[in-house]
Amino acid sequence: MKLTNRSKVVVDKELTWVEKLYLPAIVKGMMITFRHIFKKKATVRYPEQTRPVAPVYRGVHVLKRDEQGRENCTACGLCAVACPAEAITMDAAERQKGEEHLYREEKYAARYEINMLRCIFCGLCEEACPKDAIYLTDRILPSNYARGTFIYGKDILVEGITPDQRVDVSKRKKSYEMNT
């Protein structure tokens, strides 16, 4: 298969006298590298610039709330079971009287943690979730200095209540609708 028209057939022939000098080839090579000094740089200066990602990119998770701002998750544990990397742990708790505005179902996750160092961003957790609660987003996992900081709890995962704090997952939702 021919990928480019720059490919050369390799032959194991004796070098000619000029080739044995190496110098012409070295000078030729140096001209090539010199030209590259002025070429456009391929670098993406990451935190300031980001590469465009696919609409269905699988980045850091979000735990969704419904329209009234109640957490969707009912701590059924299906996501944890589905997770091939065993990255998810949670503690369930019963919803008390007066907490109806916080949690949609009678049972909710008091603790919900994803170990981002274990997670392989496969998206099986969102596929498993019966309550539309967990989604992957196009946010890239930020680096950090300490390992412990990569265990994301509810404080990071759950989206905010106000409209501007909501995380848009419509693109991933749509990709599921198209596939099913």
Next chain:
Amino acid sequence: MDWTLLIDKSILVLVVFAISLGVAAYATYGERKIAAVIQDRIGPNRAGPFGLLQPLADGVKFFLKEDITPTGADKFLFVLGPALFIITALMTSAVIPWGHSFFIDGREFSLQVADLNVGILYILAVVSVGGYGIMIGGWASNNKFALMGAIRAASQMISYEVPLGMALVAIMLYSNSLSLRDIVDMQQGFRWNVFYQPLGFLLFLICTFAECNRAPFDLPESESELIGGYHTEYSSMKLGFFLFAEYINMFISSALIACLYFGGYHFPGLDSLGLHPNLLAVISILVLFAKILFFIFLFMWVRWTVPRFRYDQLMNVGWKVLIPLSIVNVLITGAWLTFVK
């Protein structure tokens, strides 16, 4: 003993010392930048504006790293290796004439630490001792990769010092002197040695690449096969010394090439402008540094272009090509001097 002379020279030594270290530090920055642009990248740009504080950060990091001495290592030699290497690297700068003399209160202030009448021999001698730094370091590490690197360094230095010396012999024949100051002053105007000794220049350049352990002759530390070569076992500032000394060597070699073949601090037409001697001195220093920077750039440019020689190729090139060529060069120079001139 003339005290003013002593003070003059001490100041000059300190300045040259500081400049050598500064240039070496920024050569690491330059290396990374040049590597980056050649590979269509940007290179260090986070520490300070344009990443200019990167060498500082690197230095701090070297100091903060754990200093490990392997159990099987010879404690004394393990320290001696890098020390010897960096000391010799810094010593070579003593005979390089950095520019025209300054005149302060009618007193001449020479910009050369020592005008040895055997300057070239001095450099050859000191550089060879530097080779011991590598060998001792590699040997004392008690590590097979380090030892392999040291063996390679030794054989490479021995093989390439011969054509290097031969190229210098041709220069000595031509200029009738061993003093660097004389050689530089001979090249006033545009009578640069490179026009009379093109082959000698080429040989000298190739051999300096080998002497500095720079690609394509960086076999002593070839990462791909020897991990880190002779400094595999080194860490912290001892490793820093090795790496630093390499850049100092590169700086001094570039200065040497500029002095021997490219007229040193002379630039055609500059001396006849009738400038004030002090201004002339400043400009001459700048001229020399421009030449030096060009050669440092050349060193890096080659490094990021050419892959490493194989060991047998290295020996073949050294003994079967460079040494015969250098002998031919000496013969031609001798014949030309006796019959034509």
